[in-house]
């Protein structure tokens with residue numbers, strides 16, 4: 001740290017993204033990207049926009065907002081487009097959190113939430129999960145704080161029902177409840193249907209997973225108009241052109257080719273089921289994930305060792321070193337061929353360990 005760094009950030013621990021390998025070609029199952037390419041229409045839209053990069057993008061993302069409003073059955077004024085969903089989450093922490101309005105979230109969830117709180121100087125409290133890693137919804141009733149819950153949660157993939165989410169939103173009418181639906185297209189129930197009913201609900205979404213656009217950086221929030229306006233104040237005070245031209249056009253084209261992406265999601269769900277069965281037959285404990293990843297541990301094989309040995313064999317999965325989950329790995333669901341390779345190598349490693 002230089003002597004110029006603000007004291008506000010002296011103890012800030014920044015987010016550590018999953019490895020993005022620069023040299024070797026891995027089967028990359030570590031950052032929950034889609035194994036499928038964008039649709040042809042998206043590729044064409046990007047090429048077209050690249051010709052007019054001398055012009056700023058539309059700060060209101062009008063075409064994209066209108067398209068998304070149609071797809072999600074909400075009003076354009078209930079939407080805000082951002083540079084990945086990380087940005088809408090940060091806008092929400094900035095807009096709604098302060099010393100009097102702390103945040104609560106699960107003790108095991110997306111690792112960026114505590115960072116958003118810290119970087120914005122917002123106090124936060126982490127609520128422990130139950131022994132099976134599930135969230136007890138009533139732990140979030142009347143908490144007197146803003147709430148953020150990923151549904152499905154990461155890295156477990158476990159979900160709360162729409163009824164359970166509604167119970168949380170309803171019991172905290174004077175605080176903002178953010179439901180992060182980064183993985184909802186792989187099997188969760190969306191809370192977007194509740195935004196007209198509750199003025200304290202913000203649902204966040206991303207194009208990074210189900211829409212094969214992690215590299216384009218596109219996310220959005222759906223909420224009551226007043227919440228959207230508040231976050232727009234933050235956006236126009238930080239980065240008005242937060243979504244670039246190519247990404248904006250890619251987003252419109254992706255929503256226009258929705259069927260292609262939803263079909264990809266169905267394939268991923270099918271391959272997830274196949275992979276889970278294989279892992280369980282090898283003796284792994286696997287959570288009932290409704291996301292595009294599995295969270296798995298083996299009773300006789302260390303989580304870190306499996307991660308390292310798979311890496312040696314050209315397969316990257318995500319290992320977290322924190323104590324409570326150190327025996328687990330989070331495995332993104334790739335294509336069937338990629339998952340066959342993963343299962344083959346994992347089987348081989350387990351056999352090697354048993355001296356077979």
Ligand SMILES: Cc1ncc(COP(=O)(O)O)c(C=O)c1O
Pocket residue numbers: 031032083084085086087110150153154180182205206207208214218219
């Ligand atoms: C739960 C959750 N929310 C949000 C994000 C952020 O995604 P992005 O900024 O790519 O939209 C991620 C990314 O891994 C995530 O796991």
